[in-house]
Amino acid sequence: MRDVAREAGVSQSLVSIVFRDAPGAGEQTRERVLEVARRLGYVRDESARSLRSTRPLSIGVCFRLGRPFHDAVLEGLYRAVAGTPYRLVLSAVSGSRAEEAALDDLEACRCGALLVIGSLLEESELSVRARRIPLVSVARRCDSAEIDWVVSDDEGGMDRAVAHLQGLGHESVTYLSCPGASGGENRERAFRKVAQRLGLVGGAQVRVGGESEEEGVRIAEEMVAAGNVPSAIIASNDSLALGVLGGLLRHGVGVPERVSVIGMDDLKALHRPRVKVTSLCQDTSRLADLAIGRALRRLSPAEGRGTRPRGTILPMSLEVRDTTGPATLGKLPGGA
Structure with missing residues (x-):
């Protein structure tokens, strides 16, 4: 940041204002600082930023590798978090990595909230984590009073x-x-x-x-x-x-x-x-929007940790295509 400030001819505090997108810098100054940063290859250290911040600035996402549905939800989550001060931190579950380990890593990264896609853990285990950190379950309904959830019908x-x-x-x-x-x-x-x-x-x-x-x-x-x-x-x-x-x-x-x-x-x-x-359609973009919305409300100082969780059930639509047609019950090949 000192290098950027020196090259742009501004103070280091003004560079910080620009990168935090905070008020206090004119549009021309912002453009000059950002251009210098690009030219110098400056990348903000998000870990250091989180340590300096008085509140967590990341949302952890636990998902499974090799699941197209999880991939679609992740794409929606990135769109939903754009324009907010938060960033996503991903932690994958795989054949060699348990869901517990994936969630432990997200907590170790000081994430402010957790989004868990299609969790297979016992609900009691999720509840224990939700008492420590706001937790939103995606694609799985939960009865626990500590957990928010968004699912399809x-x-x-x-x-x-x-x-x-x-x-x-x-x-x-x-x-x-x-x-x-x-x-x-x-x-x-x-x-x-x-x-x-x-x-x-x-x-x-x-x-x-x-x-x-x-x-x-x-x-x-x-x-x-x-x-x-x-x-x-x-x-x-x-x-x-x-x-x-x-x-x-x-x-x-x-x-x-x-x-x-x-x-x-x-x-x-x-x-x-x-x-x-022909397929029943889940609105993964809407699921992602709602999940991020739940997390942001839990992270808001006005909401606080004591608010009751909310659950939302989204309708599924049927997209009729090439693989359904009138019943014929004709014989199978070979006369079966």
């Missing part, structure tokens, strides 16, 4: 999906669950509840699926081999739906001519140019 979305299939004449619908994923149990429970309410009980089946395209391919091949392919399939995520689609088509089972397939999350990164999957 799985039951409302499932209602749209099943009603859409019924309207096309489908009476046999299999739901491919993902019990190990965050919210997996909620989605399965939503399917069972909706199937009963809409009178699909006899033709509603639940089968353990997974999270990857590979698992979807395997399940489709097992269905074809057993001659037990339902009229319609709802997959618990888009990756699984794409795998099912690929597995069915590989064995000559027409989609949607013989089987209709619906995914969940509607993530743009998983769209294919030739076949566009």
Whole structure:
């Protein structure tokens, strides 16, 4: 900063004002200081800035590697935090790194609040952390009084999906669950509840699926081999739906001519140019906006730590595309 001040012909305190975007510097002075900083390659030390600040200036985000939904939420979080004095600090969960370790690192970085995407921890563990630092759960509803949360309406979305299939004449619908994923149990429970309410009980089946395209391919091949392919399939995520689609088509089972397939999350990164999957859409941008909003309110001195948490449920929309059509229940290839 001394170098920038000397080169720009201003005081070091004025350079600090410019980089804090605080009042006290004219527009021409700001432009000159920023231009000098760019030319000199000056980058502000955010860690030192946080140490000098009387309040935390970073928001920690715990997410999982290899999850397209988490990637989409992260993109939204960066957009939502732009224009605020806060920055995001990321800490990933992976096959070799537990969620507890990822959260510990964020606390060690003196983050002012935590955003946890799709947590798999016991709610009691999240509550303990939320008593130390404001915590917002994204894509997982929590009952704890200490935790804020923002989620999508799985039951409302499932209602749209099943009603859409019924309207096309489908009476046999299999739901491919993902019990190990965050919210997996909620989605399965939503399917069972909706199937009963809409009178699909006899033709509603639940089968353990997974999270990857590979698992979807395997399940489709097992269905074809057993001659037990339902009229319609709802997959618990888009990756699984794409795998099912690929597995069915590989064995000559027409989609949607013989089987209709619906995914969940509607993530743009998983769209294919030739076949566009019908999917239940989560508004990841809105989830991110609300999560940042919750965190900023908890960080506001006016709000304080004692305010009661708030939860928001966002509607899911059904994007009808190429993989759903009228029920035909024609025979499978080979006469099965």
